Amino acid sequence: MTQAAQIQEKGNQLAHGNKPGNWKEYFTFSTDHKVIGIQYLVTTFVFYLIGGVLATLVRTELATPESDFVSREVYNGLFTVHATVMIFLWIVPAATGGFGNYLIPLMIGARDMAFPRLNALAFWIIPPTGLMLMSSFLVGAPGAGWTSYPPLSLVSGKAGEMIWILSILLLGTSSILAAVNFIVTIFRMRVPGMGLNQMPLFCWAMLATSFLALIATPVLAGAMILLSFDLLIGTAFFNPTGGGDPVVYQHLFWFYSHPAVYIMILPIFGMISEIVSVHARKPIFGYKAIAYSSIAICGLGLIVWAHHMFTSGTPPWLRMFFMITTMVISVPTGIKIFSWLATLWGGKLDMSSALLFGMGFICLFVIGGISGVMTASVPFDIHVHDTYFIVAHLHYVLFGGSVFGLYGGFYHWFPKITGRMMNETWGKVHFWLTFIGFNLAFMPMHKLGMEGMNRRIAEYDPKFATLNLVCTIGAYLLAVSTLPFIVNATWSWVRGKPAGDNPWRALTLEWMTTSPPPVENFEVDPVLVTGPYDYGMGSRAKDVDVPFSEADDPALSAGPSSTLRAKPDPVVAANPSDRGTESHNRD
Amino acid sequence: MNIPSQITTLLAGIILTLISFWYGQNHNLLPVAASRNAASVDNLFDAMLTIGTGIFLLVSGILIYSAIKFRRQPDDISDGPPVHGNIPLEILWTAIPAILVLGISVYSFDVYTTQGGMDPMDHSMAHGKAHHPMAANPGSAVAATLVAQADPNQQQAESVLQDPATNAVREDIPQRKDAPALGTVSPRVGASPDNSGTPPQLVINATGMQYAWLFTYPGTEVVAGELHVPLDRDVLINLSANDVLHAFWVPEFRLKQDAVPGRQTEIRFTPTKAGEYPLICAELCGAYHGAMKTIVVVEPQEAYDSWLQSQQVASAETRDRAVAGTVHPALIAANPATLTDEQYLAPYAHDMGIDAAMLDQLRPHQSHS
Numbered sequence: 001m002t003q004a005a006q007i008q009e010k011g012n013q014l015a016h017g018n019k020p021g022n023w024k025e026y027f028t029f030s031t032d033h034k035v036i037g038i039q040y041l042v043t044t045f046v047f048y049l050i051g052g053v054l055a056t057l058v059r060t061e062l063a064t065p066e067s068d069f070v071s072r073e074v075y076n077g078l079f080t081v082h083a084t085v086m087i088f089l090w091i092v093p094a095a096t097g098g099f100g101n102y103l104i105p106l107m108i109g110a111r112d113m114a115f116p117r118l119n120a121l122a123f124w125i126i127p128p129t130g131l132m133l134m135s136s137f138l139v140g141a142p143g144a145g146w147t148s149y150p151p152l153s154l155v156s157g158k159a160g161e162m163i164w165i166l167s168i169l170l171l172g173t174s175s176i177l178a179a180v181n182f183i184v185t186i187f188r189m190r191v192p193g194m195g196l197n198q199m200p201l202f203c204w205a206m207l208a209t210s211f212l213a214l215i216a217t218p219v220l221a222g223a224m225i226l227l228s229f230d231l232l233i234g235t236a237f238f239n240p241t242g243g244g245d246p247v248v249y250q251h252l253f254w255f256y257s258h259p260a261v262y263i264m265i266l267p268i269f270g271m272i273s274e275i276v277s278v279h280a281r282k283p284i285f286g287y288k289a290i291a292y293s294s295i296a297i298c299g300l301g302l303i304v305w306a307h308h309m310f311t312s313g314t315p316p317w318l319r320m321f322f323m324i325t326t327m328v329i330s331v332p333t334g335i336k337i338f339s340w341l342a343t344l345w346g347g348k349l350d351m352s353s354a355l356l357f358g359m360g361f362i363c364l365f366v367i368g369g370i371s372g373v374m375t376a377s378v379p380f381d382i383h384v385h386d387t388y389f390i391v392a393h394l395h396y397v398l399f400g401g402s403v404f405g406l407y408g409g410f411y412h413w414f415p416k417i418t419g420r421m422m423n424e425t426w427g428k429v430h431f432w433l434t435f436i437g438f439n440l441a442f443m444p445m446h447k448l449g450m451e452g453m454n455r456r457i458a459e460y461d462p463k464f465a466t467l468n469l470v471c472t473i474g475a476y477l478l479a480v481s482t483l484p485f486i487v488n489a490t491w492s493w494v495r496g497k498p499a500g501d502n503p504w505r506a507l508t509l510e511w512m513t514t515s516p517p518p519v520e521n522f523e524v525d526p527v528l529v530t531g532p533y534d535y536g537m538g539s540r541a542k543d544v545d546v547p548f549s550e551a552d553d554p555a556l557s558a559g560p561s562s563t564l565r566a567k568p569d570p571v572v573a574a575n576p577s578d579r580g581t582e583s584h585n586r587d
Numbered sequence: 588m589n590i591p592s593q594i595t596t597l598l599a600g601i602i603l604t605l606i607s608f609w610y611g612q613n614h615n616l617l618p619v620a621a622s623r624n625a626a627s628v629d630n631l632f633d634a635m636l637t638i639g640t641g642i643f644l645l646v647s648g649i650l651i652y653s654a655i656k657f658r659r660q661p662d663d664i665s666d667g668p669p670v671h672g673n674i675p676l677e678i679l680w681t682a683i684p685a686i687l688v689l690g691i692s693v694y695s696f697d698v699y700t701t702q703g704g705m706d707p708m709d710h711s712m713a714h715g716k717a718h719h720p721m722a723a724n725p726g727s728a729v730a731a732t733l734v735a736q737a738d739p740n741q742q743q744a745e746s747v748l749q750d751p752a753t754n755a756v757r758e759d760i761p762q763r764k765d766a767p768a769l770g771t772v773s774p775r776v777g778a779s780p781d782n783s784g785t786p787p788q789l790v791i792n793a794t795g796m797q798y799a800w801l802f803t804y805p806g807t808e809v810v811a812g813e814l815h816v817p818l819d820r821d822v823l824i825n826l827s828a829n830d831v832l833h834a835f836w837v838p839e840f841r842l843k844q845d846a847v848p849g850r851q852t853e854i855r856f857t858p859t860k861a862g863e864y865p866l867i868c869a870e871l872c873g874a875y876h877g878a879m880k881t882i883v884v885v886e887p888q889e890a891y892d893s894w895l896q897s898q899q900v901a902s903a904e905t906r907d908r909a910v911a912g913t914v915h916p917a918l919i920a921a922n923p924a925t926l927t928d929e930q931y932l933a934p935y936a937h938d939m940g941i942d943a944a945m946l947d948q949l950r951p952h953q954s955h956s
Contacts, residue, residue, distance in 0.1 A: 072874035145871045152831040152847060152873060240760050240849035246832060247847060282667035286677050311834060312845040312870075313852075316705050320696060327688035334684040335588065335677070341649045342676070347667040348659040359650050366646045370639035373688060377635065377695040379628045383841040386834060386869040390663070444784055450616045452838035454869045457877030461865065505664070536666030 004534045005505035011529030012512040016501070029124060031116035031118070032519055036123050037102025038417060041410075043123075044094035045157070047130055048403075051085035052479055054078050059441070059475035065465050067458040075458040077141025077160065081133065084146050084164065085426050087260065088171040089130050091402045095267035096213070097123060099409050100206050102417065104182060106510035107200045109191025111520040114184040122177040129170040133216075136163040145456055147253060150238040150246045153231055165228045170225075172217045175263075179213035182206050191509070193528050197291070200508045200532040201284060204291040205270025208298035212259045215302060220256030223249060246279075247313035254305035262301040264398060265365075268295055268405030269336055272358050276340050278506045279355035280347030285532040286339040293332035300329040310381045319378050326376035333369055335364060341402055353427025357408030360435050364400025368393055371446065386456075389449025395442045407434070407485070415503045419515040420496030426488040433481035440474025508532045599636040603644045611637030621864060621885065622840035623780060624702045629841070631698045638687060669939035703779040703855055741845035743851040747825050750805040753792040760849040777854055778821075787823035787855060789816070795833030795846040797825070797872055798879035809898040815882040817891040818861050826852040837883055845870055858885040 027034050058078050061069040070078065101119065105112055113119045136142060142164035144153035153161050159285075186207050190199065227249065229235040238244025238249040269290075277284040284290060306314050306322040314322070340362055349355060371393040375381045384390060407430075414422050444467040449455075453464050500568065502511040509526045510517070530537065594825040611633045620626050657667075699705065741775035748754045778785070791814065792803045802811045816822050826835055828846035835854060839862075844854040886894070 067877065072877070076871075076876075139856060143874070149832055149871070153873060155831065156873060157852070240847070243849070245849070247850075280657070280667060281665075283669055283671045285670065286672040289672070289677050289681075311843045312832070313847060313850065316699075319704065323695060324692050327692045328685075330688055331681060332684045335681055337646065338680040339677075341646065341653075342670075342673075343658065344653045345649065346670070347653070347657050348661045348663060348665070349653060349657050351654065359654065363647050363650055366643055370635075370642060373691065374632070374635045374639065377631060377691060378704065379695055379698040379841075380632055380635070381703075382843050383628060383838070385843055386836075386871075447616050450838075451618050452865055452867065454836065454867050456871040458874075459877040533671075534669070534671040 003505055004321070004530045004537050005502060008507050008528075008530045009232040009502060009512060012509075012522075012526045016513055024041055029120050031112070031120050033101050033105050033113045033116065033119060034417075034517060034521075036119050037098055037100075039123050040093055040101060040126070041417075043127055043130070044098055046092050047085050048094070048151050049482065050134065051082050051090055052482065054082035054085065056475060056479050058082060059160045059472040061458055062460070062468050063472040065460050065462045065468075066519050070458075072458045073140070073157075075144055076143030076145075076156075076348050076456070077137065079166070079456060080142050080145055080148075081136065082158075084133065084142075084167065085130070086398070087146065087264065088168065089126065089133070091264045091398060091406070092175060092260070093126055093171075094406055095204065095264060095271075095402065096175070096182070096209055097126075099202075099271060099406075099413070100178070100182060100209075100267060103202060103510055104206055104414065104520055105189070105213055105485060106416075106513070107508050108186065108189060108194060109509045109522065109526045110185060110524035111522070113181050114189055115181050118177050119181050122174045122181070125170050125174040125177075129167050129174075131181055132163060133167040136160045139163070148227070149249075149253075150227065150230060150244075150249050151240060153227065153237055158231060161231055162228065165224045165231070169221055169224050172221050176217050179210035179217075180212040186210075191525050191527070197288065198528060198531060199291075200270075201273035201287065201290055201294075202267070202270035205266045205268075205273075207295050208294040209263050209266040212298050212301060213263050216256040216263075219252055223252035223256075226252075227327070246307070250309050250312055251306065251577035254308045255302075258305040258308060259301045261397065264402050265405075266297060268361070268402050268409075269294065270362055270406050271409045271412070272340060273336075274506075275354050275358040275408050276509065277533050277535065278412070279350050279352055279358070280344050281350075281505075282347040283537075284339070285342035285533050286335070287533065289335050290339050293335045296332040297329060300325060300332070304329055307376055307381070308538065310378050311385050312329040323376055323378050327373060329368055330369060330373050330376075337366060337369070352411065353422065353424055353431055354408050354411035356428065356431045357404050357411060360431060361401060361404040361408060364396055364404060364435075368396030368401055371396065384449050386454055387449035388445040388453045388455055391455050392442050392445035392449060395438075395445075399442070400438060404434070407431075410485075410489070412504070413510075414492065415499030416510055416515050416517070418493045418496070419499055420492050421499045421503060422492040422496060423488050426484045430481060430484040430488065433477060433484065437474050437477030437479075437481050441471050441478055442474070444468075444470050507534060599648070603641060603648070606644060607637050610640045617864075618838050619860065620839065620841065621858055621860040621862065622837075622842065623859050624698075625839070625841040626860075627698045627701050631694060634694065635691060640693070671779040701779055703782070708754065740851050740912060740935040743825070744827075747792055747827070747851065750792065750803060752808050752810050753794070753805065756793050756801045756803060756810060756829075757792075757827060758796075758848070760829075779857075782821055782855075783940035785821075788820045790825065791816070791822065791823045792825045793827075793835060793846070795835070795872075797831065798831040798868070798875040800833075800835070800866065800868070800879075800881055804895065804898075807895060807899055808902045809895060810902065811898060813881045814866055815891055816858050816883065816885055817888045817893050818858060818885055820888070821855065821857050823853055823855045826854060831872050832870045833868045833872050833879070834866045836869035837864055838867070840883075843869055858883075861885050861887065 025032070030036060030039075057070065058075070061067065061075055061078075064070075067075065069075075096369060101113065101123075104110075138312075140157040142148065142153070142160040143156045144161065148164065150159070182311070186199070186203055196204075226235075226237040230239050230244070232238055235240075236244035237245045238246050240246060273284055273290055304322055304326045306318055307326045310319055310322075340358075344359070371389070375384060375390065375393060410556040411422055411427055414420070434441050446465055448467050451464070453460055499515050501513065501515050503515075504511070507530055509528075513522050614636055616632075616636075617629055617632065668718055682830075748757060748759075778787070790805055792805060793814070794801045794803070799812060800814070800815050803809065804811075824835065826844055826846040827850065828848045830848060832848070833846040834843055836845060839860075840856050840858065842854055842856055844852055846852060863882045863884050866881050866883045868876060872879060884894075
């Protein structure tokens, strides 16, 4: 029986590359998108561990009601830097920079990103900036929360605050550069024959993400520059003692920082679509609904920001407007959830670690989504705003959502990236430890918040002691749960079972080349013999039994020389004799 | 047609619905509701929790069922059925959530209106433009034209600061005098529809500062660190902050409002259950943010009156003590809030025998320049 995966693989035998790379280039200013992708993934994972250490310190302080572990100033620095690291140095760069860079050119059959040097620059901004942010602990870490609301941010530790502003500016720049690169790459560099609606869903998700980053990040940069003027030279854009308005800052900040949530979750949505379809051996259910809902989330995501400000200075009609837009954005998100469930339904689930994390993602993200709809409701949000309910909600979205998705992505694409399989048993241990630890750490916070525990406090009412202890135990378990993953990934990278090109029998183009892929990815341009999700499209043995041994024969082959194909594009033609100076197929 | 499986599905649906309704009513997640509108917020939460529980059970039920039922056999390398989608089903699961969230929006809007969020009668606006001081001065005629509409924020700040006790504890932060009226006064939780247009029965000024709340009761000299309010009275709190953002939060009232320096905010509520509840600063305000909390005491009118009486006596005693020497007699007549630090300290310095030359020497920036 011929499977869709075999058909796709056979059709791409010519495109299959064979030259492995050199490990030393991972430490250089390489312009290869795969090297950059791996650089992103490893660097951001290190920052994830640093952010995790900070979180563990925060939870240690909160294990008891008294402020008895670190000083109050240091405590404020801990949670401020924890949030900044996790958002700007882990989830955003890992999902977009890491997986986006590695996968987008491979998935669309391109040789690299559109602007390789810009790509390398976007990455190399990150490590020094991360180190700079860490160094703020030497001069007094920023302690005004990751939101850095003035006037508090103007009166607490100038040096730390300025380091924080510079870090955000630099990381935002990196994010903008990456976004431009993704948009151009996706629009201009798809392999001939791949329309937008033939793209893997991860590409759609990255397209939506990049537009969000491109539109929203400059606004944050503007706010940061004004804030630094207030901080350094005593202007009064946001400083009320000079007639400035702190609420304006909140608008500017959240105009970026709410879309940032979608920048952190949309790529994950894309990854989950890939993972669920491949590991359930079924076509994705409702391709267009999932693809276009990403675009809908991108559009709506730009007009919901003031739901972070229901108690801080938003007129009643604006409160109502932002409540309704926020409610509405749950509809495209719900479409995705139900589509994934329908994809799983009736499939042949291999229950690998990647799929476990994918299903864990769906389960936990739904909780975050439900609490999100609750907090969108103004009267309820007035009660729970700035409480542990919000802390619980955001961690269900960003940890239960983004981080579970990233882990799923690691397990799914590790064989392609390294050429070796990860250990499945330890993968499952990792999943269950993370799942249990996560729920233990964050589920009780819902109740804490509603009962009256506000966030960002080093000391709390002793009546909350028991639940906080449970949270802290969960946080420790979560810290321990990363160990099986680190050991598994390191060990598998060196000695894991060789993966072959396509261990999951997937259809998207990244699996059609060597693992790991060579420089410039493909020997000749790959072709789409099947769609990205045509699993179970039946045995086509008798229909398309083309002698691939003669792949160059245009009459017989389904390969790049087939007569069935459009006329070879003179710009990108695989065969040098077909190349010209002008493209006929593109405008 | 497979009748047994349909019955199973039906049963599962019924059980799911029952569990959702039961949990929606018996979650025990919220503290006691002690204000008149708190119960409506709780009902809203119950409804959202019921729907949320149902959705969560549905999703996780499908996940668990799929993980068991659709697990691949070890030797099976075939693919699943090539189902690419189902338009009616997709329309269904777009429409149902859309209807649900619109329903929740309408319900929330209703509760918000009941709470007084849409209160159209802005009492600070009601005073009109007559208060504008510039009108009397012919030299500022141009300015008066420019500021065609009086700034309600400024008006309210002025009226709040007429109370001497409030004036003493509040920083005078420049108001944005030239801002248009829209959005200048921070929105508030105002009068509920049935109270709309009627003045509140009690007005209290609350001032947030690092790291305490100070409550002043206009018409009395009382400055208190904890909030006392009479039971079943319509109370209006005028909020502002002296230094950084703070937020006034009483979990039992289900009410929260940020206090923003330079802005006048208000929050209006009717406490319905006597007791002591925590009053928490809910906006990060610095290192001791976690320690910035006090209590709100809801007590019957008589108890409230006698508390206010005792506070007035206490503040009078403070004044007497001040006369007796705690506060320098030279300062009694002046309002301390209007003096600079140097003016305030001058009589003390004089008493201690410190003269101006000595003070100059003590100043580091002058001794080194």
